[in-house]
Amino acid sequence: MAEKTIRVAVWEYLNAEGKRRLAYFGDTVEIPESEIAKGELVDAFGIDSVEPDDDLEAEPEPATTPVEVEPPVPAPPTAGDRPKNAAPKPIWEAYALKRGITNAAELNKDELVAAVNALDAK
Numbered sequence: 001m002a003e004k005t006i007r008v009a010v011w012e013y014l015n016a017e018g019k020r021r022l023a024y025f026g027d028t029v030e031i032p033e034s035e036i037a038k039g040e041l042v043d044a045f046g047i048d049s050v051e052p053d054d055d056l057e058a059e060p061e062p063a064t065t066p067v068e069v070e071p072p073v074p075a076p077p078t079a080g081d082r083p084k085n086a087a088p089k090p091i092w093e094a095y096a097l098k099r100g101i102t103n104a105a106e107l108n109k110d111e112l113v114a115a116v117n118a119l120d121a122k
Helices: 033-041 089-098 109-121
Strands: 002-005 010-014 020-024 028-031
Touching (some): 002 033
Antiparallel strands (some): 002 028, 010 020
């Protein structure tokens, strides 16, 4: 019997007692002489030694620590540009501050829109 290393995913062979066995990639098993020819026919043993390729180094795995990223705050409109009604609160807050509403940070979006509308009505 010869000791062979299996180089295919799965290979079925008969052991010395004549029982069917499965060998998996990388297994080193005792193969009877009668089974060696069958394995060589399908290249089940491949090359006897596999050495890692120096050029193909494994890249390090990326860090798995979650990183919190704040969404970017949209740029505030210029003084003469009234934001759309659907604009987020930070846009309305910046616009209201430019228009002279000093308590803009304390107001919600609907209150900001109403305060700007009141200034426009004057």
